[in-house]
Amino acid sequence: MMLLVDSGNTRIKWRLVQGAQVKAEGAAMLDEKAPFAGLAHFAHDITRVAVSSVASEQNCRELEQALSRVTRAPVTFYWSESSRQGLVNSYQDVRKMGADRWHGMVGAWSRYPGGFAVVDAGSAVTVDYVAESGAHIGGYILPGLRMMRRSLKLDAARIGFEHDDQINTLPGRSTGECANHGLAWLTLGVIERINADARVHNIRRVLLTGGDAQRFVDLGLQAEVRPGLVFEGLQAVAQGGKGE
Incomplete structure (x- = not known):
């Protein structure tokens, strides 16, 4: 299963998927003691973690630490890109676009080109x-x-x-x-x-x-x-x- 995480500076949302099927989802504040407590039942089934984040570097580190307490699966942060499958970013410096905006557009593009x-x-x-x-x-x-x-x-x-x-x-x-x-x-x-x-x-x-x-x-x-x-x-x- 893949764990998807959408992280802001204070609040995180997560979704656990297996292919097209949503197995579980939830939300929490990053400063909670156990923001991913709802994943305990699935911890051993998670094979990878994908993160879309607009959080600071410090909060990204805290997020990784919180994830490490739940799963040993590798964590990958995905940022904005210049293009993907025909979708072309207008930003000259794509690093300055929030990853959530880009991933929202990719989600829309994959459904309604x-x-x-x-x-x-x-x-x-x-x-x-x-x-x-x-x-x-x-x-x-x-x-x-x-x-x-x-x-x-x-x-x-x-x-x-x-x-x-x-x-x-x-x-x-x-x-x-x-x-x-x-x-x-x-x-x-x-x-x-x-x-x-x-x-x-x-x-x-x-x-x-x-x-x-x-x-x-x-x-x-x-x-x-x-x-x-x-x-x-x-x-x-x-x-x-x-x-x-």
């Missing part, structure tokens, strides 16, 4: 466009919902409000409404921009992943929700040999 957008609504929101030819047109990196909410609470201390998960974009009539509706309003603006760009770039399909994916759907983004898109791309890379 050409003419798509990948939206990852996580701690940060990333949007990437890929032309029908496989050329990465480019993308955007934006603060995610939690990041914006935290910024309002910490950097503008006089704005005290409790977050409300109800989605409303009407003008607010209290500080709480103004803040919560404003966050939804900004997300709606991103969705409208994606829809406009889709017409310009002949984007026929939007694939959506990340913890806040449902919020984008509720605000009207017409997308296919693929919670494991980064895992799909990471598995394709790990099994498909060397890219460029």
Whole structure:
């Protein structure tokens, strides 16, 4: 079995696969005492570990240490590439693209070659466009919902409000409404921009992943929700040999 790991600086997600079959999956904070405790039953069945990481070097070392307490299988980190099977990265220095963005695009490309957008609504929101030819047109990196909410609470201390998960974009009539509706309003603006760009770039399909994916759907983004898109791309890379 192969263990797939999607690692940020604080949170990790993992998926255990055997071919196309998902055997188990989970998530944890990297600083937990046993972030891979859910793998104990499968520890002896893991033959290799593939990691997509945007974490710091120190956190990558901590991740390897945590993995070594669960399995002796070899661990390989997979980074962004210049190209893979017709998908071409637009970055001149591909090392500067987050591996999760690249693996999300690879996952989409392996399923729907050409003419798509990948939206990852996580701690940060990333949007990437890929032309029908496989050329990465480019993308955007934006603060995610939690990041914006935290910024309002910490950097503008006089704005005290409790977050409300109800989605409303009407003008607010209290500080709480103004803040919560404003966050939804900004997300709606991103969705409208994606829809406009889709017409310009002949984007026929939007694939959506990340913890806040449902919020984008509720605000009207017409997308296919693929919670494991980064895992799909990471598995394709790990099994498909060397890219460029």
